[in-house]
Amino acid sequence: MKPQDKPCFCSSGNPYKVCCFPFHRGAAYPKTALQLMRSRFSAYALNIPDYIIQTTHPASPDYKEDISSWKKGIAAFARDTVFQKLEILEFSEHGTVAIVSFIAHLSQKKEDVTFTEKSFFENFKGKWYYRVGHLVEGKAPTIVTGKQLKLLPLAYYGDPILRKVGAPVKEISEDLCRLISDMIETMDACDGLGLAAPQVHHSIQLFVIRDPIEDEKGKVELGEARVFINPKILKKSEETWKMGEGCLSIPTIHADVDRPKKITVEYTDLDGKRVVEECSGWKAKVILHENDHLQGVLFIDHLTEKEKEQIEPFLKRLHKRIHDGTEM
Numbered sequence: 001m002k003p004q005d006k007p008c009f010c011s012s013g014n015p016y017k018v019c020c021f022p023f024h025r026g027a028a029y030p031k032t033a034l035q036l037m038r039s040r041f042s043a044y045a046l047n048i049p050d051y052i053i054q055t056t057h058p059a060s061p062d063y064k065e066d067i068s069s070w071k072k073g074i075a076a077f078a079r080d081t082v083f084q085k086l087e088i089l090e091f092s093e094h095g096t097v098a099i100v101s102f103i104a105h106l107s108q109k110k111e112d113v114t115f116t117e118k119s120f121f122e123n124f125k126g127k128w129y130y131r132v133g134h135l136v137e138g139k140a141p142t143i144v145t146g147k148q149l150k151l152l153p154l155a156y157y158g159d160p161i162l163r164k165v166g167a168p169v170k171e172i173s174e175d176l177c178r179l180i181s182d183m184i185e186t187m188d189a190c191d192g193l194g195l196a197a198p199q200v201h202h203s204i205q206l207f208v209i210r211d212p213i214e215d216e217k218g219k220v221e222l223g224e225a226r227v228f229i230n231p232k233i234l235k236k237s238e239e240t241w242k243m244g245e246g247c248l249s250i251p252t253i254h255a256d257v258d259r260p261k262k263i264t265v266e267y268t269d270l271d272g273k274r275v276v277e278e279c280s281g282w283k284a285k286v287i288l289h290e291n292d293h294l295q296g297v298l299f300i301d302h303l304t305e306k307e308k309e310q311i312e313p314f315l316k317r318l319h320k321r322i323h324d325g326t327e328m
């Protein structure tokens, strides 16, 4: 049997030549995120790194500027792995975002391994792209939430909304509550510590965070989701600390940012009450970062001239691949 007549590696049951082959050779592009997911799986199985790279969203945290080492990494994984079966658990598409949960049955070094992954896809300029995935070892259907998918499209570096001052929130309406729960889901899906409304195209004074819990060694874990409406930073300590920051709107770029160690923040909570809270360390940092978004300020604005110069070429390339689509 010719390889093209064999059943496709994506477990569709169809011969490869009428399944993922047209996608891999560029004769067609997957019409749904599910098709894209399947064709990426079979591209891994057949060791076609170019296809994986071409179908990765330019704002994906997995995007690598060094294409040749990226290719080598994919090829090495494909070489060391036998792809046995793909089991789709859940697929939902919602506007420009989609989610596919699946179980991948593989074998590595002659040992069977199973992974459950929840992958997020984003439609970008009319085509679906892989954006981010959450992987757990073993069969873990529990990572499928069963919830209606409410992943919101993000505004990326260069989008004018990120430079606007958000309008004050006038009332805690049903629509606002829905936006807040969608923002929390989006933040979690993207592994963010926080997310501000302008980052999801709403120019208002609102952000959400996952309360960062620091252990003695300074390791940070994500705690409960918190909501800040119409926040005001009342006090900032003179003492500062410098620590790495990233931003869901400026993917793949990180830099150390100097921030006040302690702050006092006043905000409206979900019950409409004005609350004053003192916080320090990571929590203060996350609140300051998100609060900046409401003022049209980004973390890169806090860098020194020299640091800005160093980061500039990366920002230019990010801007180019997101807004011009000329990265390939």
Ligand SMILES: [Zn+2]
Binding pocket: 008, 009, 010, 011, 012, 016, 019, 020, 021, 038, 039, 042
């Ligand atoms: Zn296929």
Ligand SMILES: [Zn+2]
Binding pocket: 246, 247, 248, 249, 289, 290, 293
């Ligand atoms: Zn940010």
